[in-house]
Structures are given as C-alpha cells and as structure tokens.
Amino acid sequence: MELSEISLICKALSDPNRLQVIHILTRGERCACELLEQMQITQPTLSHHMKTLEDCSLVVSRKKGKWIHYSLNAGQWAAFCGHIESIRNACRTCAEGGCSC
Numbered sequence: 001m002e003l004s005e006i007s008l009i010c011k012a013l014s015d016p017n018r019l020q021v022i023h024i025l026t027r028g029e030r031c032a033c034e035l036l037e038q039m040q041i042t043q044p045t046l047s048h049h050m051k052t053l054e055d056c057s058l059v060v061s062r063k064k065g066k067w068i069h070y071s072l073n074a075g076q077w078a079a080f081c082g083h084i085e086s087i088r089n090a091c092r093t094c095a096e097g098g099c100s101c
Contacts, residue, residue: 008056
C-alpha cells in the first residue's frame, strides 16, 4: 500500500461523521436512506462524506433503483490494517529493545 493511500485513509477517518458511517457499515451494506436516518445529517452532507470514503476506497457503492447502497471494501481495509499492524509490530520490537532507534 502506497503512503499516499494511507494518508488519504487517515484523513478520511479523522472525521467523526465518517467514523460513524464506518461503524454503521460494519453491520453490512446500507442504503443511503438508512444512513441518513441513523445519522441525522442532510443528504448533501452524507454525499460529501461518502465521496471522501469512496475516494480512498474504504467504501464501495452500487445503485439500486433510486438509492445508492454502500458497503465496506474488505480488501482495502485488510491492506490498511496490515500497514497499521506492521507499525504496531515495529513499535513492540522497539519497546522490547530490539531496534537501534
């Protein structure tokens, strides 16, 4: 995973509304109308947040009728979590005296 991708993901996750969207989507695909009901935000605000999440590939969408349905992109999440895990492992190694920092 490129550092530019990681940076975009971190920026996307820095907003409480987008974190709420992610939390909701962990329970499965949701229609935009469901997200609007649960979040109490306007449709333009939701669209802005969803575009940010889609731009960094954390969320994917599909159109069904007049509504858009959103779900988490498992592959992108796995890649991002793998990067975070590698940082965590490096910190653990360093904390245990195994590096020359």
